[in-house]
Amino acid sequence: MKKIAVIGSGFSSLAASCYLAQAGNNVTIYEKNQAIGGRARQFKKEGFTFDMGPTWYWMPDVFERFFEDFGKIPSDFYKLKKLNPAYRVYFGTDDYVTIEDTLEKICANFEKVEPGSSIKLKKFMALALDNYNIAITDLVYRPGVSPLELVTTSTMKKIGQFFSTISKDVRREFKNPKLISILEFPVLFLGAKPSKTPAFYNFMNYADFGLGTFHPKKGMYSVIEGIKNLAEELGVTIKTDQNVEKIIIENRKAVGLIINGEKLDADVVLSGADYHHTETLLDKKFRQYSESYWQKKTFAPSALLFYVGFNKKIKNVDHHTLFFDVDFEKHSQEIYDTPQWPEEPLFYASFPSKTDASVSPKGKEAGIFLIPLAPGLDDIPEIREEYFEKIINRFEKVTNQAVKNYVIFKESFCINDFISDYNSYKGNAYGLANTLMQTAFLRPKLKSRKVKNLFFTGQLTVPGPGVPPALISGKLTAGLIEKELRN
Ligand SMILES: Cc1cc2nc3c(=O)[nH]c(=O)nc-3n(C[C@H](O)[C@H](O)[C@H](O)COP(=O)(O)OP(=O)(O)OC[C@H]3O[C@@H](n4cnc5c(N)ncnc54)[C@H](O)[C@@H]3O)c2cc1C
Numbered sequence: 001m002k003k004i005a006v007i008g009s010g011f012s013s014l015a016a017s018c019y020l021a022q023a024g025n026n027v028t029i030y031e032k033n034q035a036i037g038g039r040a041r042q043f044k045k046e047g048f049t050f051d052m053g054p055t056w057y058w059m060p061d062v063f064e065r066f067f068e069d070f071g072k073i074p075s076d077f078y079k080l081k082k083l084n085p086a087y088r089v090y091f092g093t094d095d096y097v098t099i100e101d102t103l104e105k106i107c108a109n110f111e112k113v114e115p116g117s118s119i120k121l122k123k124f125m126a127l128a129l130d131n132y133n134i135a136i137t138d139l140v141y142r143p144g145v146s147p148l149e150l151v152t153t154s155t156m157k158k159i160g161q162f163f164s165t166i167s168k169d170v171r172r173e174f175k176n177p178k179l180i181s182i183l184e185f186p187v188l189f190l191g192a193k194p195s196k197t198p199a200f201y202n203f204m205n206y207a208d209f210g211l212g213t214f215h216p217k218k219g220m221y222s223v224i225e226g227i228k229n230l231a232e233e234l235g236v237t238i239k240t241d242q243n244v245e246k247i248i249i250e251n252r253k254a255v256g257l258i259i260n261g262e263k264l265d266a267d268v269v270l271s272g273a274d275y276h277h278t279e280t281l282l283d284k285k286f287r288q289y290s291e292s293y294w295q296k297k298t299f300a301p302s303a304l305l306f307y308v309g310f311n312k313k314i315k316n317v318d319h320h321t322l323f324f325d326v327d328f329e330k331h332s333q334e335i336y337d338t339p340q341w342p343e344e345p346l347f348y349a350s351f352p353s354k355t356d357a358s359v360s361p362k363g364k365e366a367g368i369f370l371i372p373l374a375p376g377l378d379d380i381p382e383i384r385e386e387y388f389e390k391i392i393n394r395f396e397k398v399t400n401q402a403v404k405n406y407v408i409f410k411e412s413f414c415i416n417d418f419i420s421d422y423n424s425y426k427g428n429a430y431g432l433a434n435t436l437m438q439t440a441f442l443r444p445k446l447k448s449r450k451v452k453n454l455f456f457t458g459q460l461t462v463p464g465p466g467v468p469p470a471l472i473s474g475k476l477t478a479g480l481i482e483k484e485l486r487n
Contacts, residue, residue: 010038015474077226191300
């Protein structure tokens with residue numbers, strides 16, 4: 001029985017630990033924070049419950065596949081509800097498009113905005129489904145060890161789509177700016193501009209319109225709790241308040257950790273903490289990637305978040321509501337091209353208490369507001385306040401109601417918190433973006449090239465940002481560890 005020390009308790013670490021324990025290893029998770037879950041932690045205050053990170057449950061098939069590997073189904077651990085509408089997108093005061101829960105209904109709404117667009121959408125979605133089948137059922141389950149992993153008869157037929165972009169493909173078919181923004185929205189989860197994301201990633205549009213948006217009762221944290229319960233059932237030990245200070249190397253082999261000043265032995269070390277941070281736990285000669293490597297990478301955005309308790313029910317919003325009432329292109333330039341605080345930000349608001357009574361006291365509303373930002377910006381309390389004012393004023397105008405005077409409390413979370421809470425590089429929220437040059441084997445490796453028995457997992461590795469990829473990443477790393485242990 002090998003002793004495996006796992007750093008961090010995000011989705012990827014939890015998933016990897018389940019596979020490693022199932023294979024008969026002695027697995028212990030060491031999490032620096034008081035609570036588990038990493039970026040998917042939960043915040044509770046005055047009877048309100050907020051997911052601090054992920055709120056969109058997409059790709060239910062990936063969760064099913066994860067639990068199936070352990071002879072389970074998601075409903076053994078949490079209850080899912082398909083949202084209808086899935087979300088609403090505002091483009092101005094009283095001007096919005098609703099995305100419902102079936103492609104037929106979505107087509108009908110598209111047709112109202114741009115006559116003829118529903119036929120184009122059906123064609124676009126057929127391609128997206130084809131790509132989903134290639135990518136999600138097969139490609140993303142490859143560990144990024146070799147470029148040959150991407151060479152299959154199906155991908156060869158799609159080669160052009162790796163060199164075109166989502167932006168180009170969408171604009172070729174659709175002319176209405178609202179529909180363009182809606183179709184470009186899903187790839188924002190991959191962390192890069194749609195104009196930098198390969199067209200092949202339109203499988204995210206199938207995840208959106210084809211599979212739909214779900215809500216786990218009590219929030220995404222119930223998924224963390226479910227996987228934690230599974231892990232413990234499989235024999236994983238989870239320890240919190242365990243700040244890993246160093247990875248101990250002997251004879252170019254990982255042999256343990258230093259945690260809160262104490263030395264612990266291990267046969268294998270697996271880190272689900274951010275890759276850049278994990279490498280700082282090693283002496284310089286054992287690091288695979290230089291500072292300039294990280295500086296040159298396209299990081300997914302950071303975010304300014306507000307968790308707000310409202311003293312009344314909020315009108316004219318859905319569970320998920322996007323505010324695309326300002327220039328999409330200008331804000332993305334301010335994230336990626338000339339990093340700065342955006343002049344007029346797009347933002348996202350979630351009101352989980354619209355569909356889940358368990359997350360707020362009766363008659364009140366839980367609101368989460370998210371502004372995507374360039375990582376590494378100066379983050380000071382005055383700026384956070386200024387942006388709250390900016391978005392709440394716009395919110396009131398666009399949704400036609402007064403809400404400011406009904407705020408019971410608001411808590412913010414931004415770049416400095418991502419750094420202090422998760423050791424995130426420049427305070428990124430979603431890891432490393434999926435651009436063409438940061439796809440599959442071109443991403444940081446799951447297995448260290450310099451140190452034996454040292455492995456990595458999580459949103460900076462393969463396949464990329466998001467909860468479903470984090471689960472897949474855990475499985476892939478566990479597979480590589482098993483392979484190494486057998487040799
Ligand atoms: C605001 C926000 C919104 C998001 N929205 C969505 C969404 O709607 N849908 C979706 O699918 N995805 C979403 N994501 C992305 C998704 O949450 C992440 O991709 C995923 O949770 C990352 O999991 P992980 O295991 O890679 O990393 P993390 O969750 O970051 O886990 C890493 C863990 O390592 C710990 N750690 C770091 N350093 C140390 C150390 N030295 N010692 C011990 N422990 C350490 C950290 O505390 C953390 O718990 C969102 C993310 C954020 C931040």
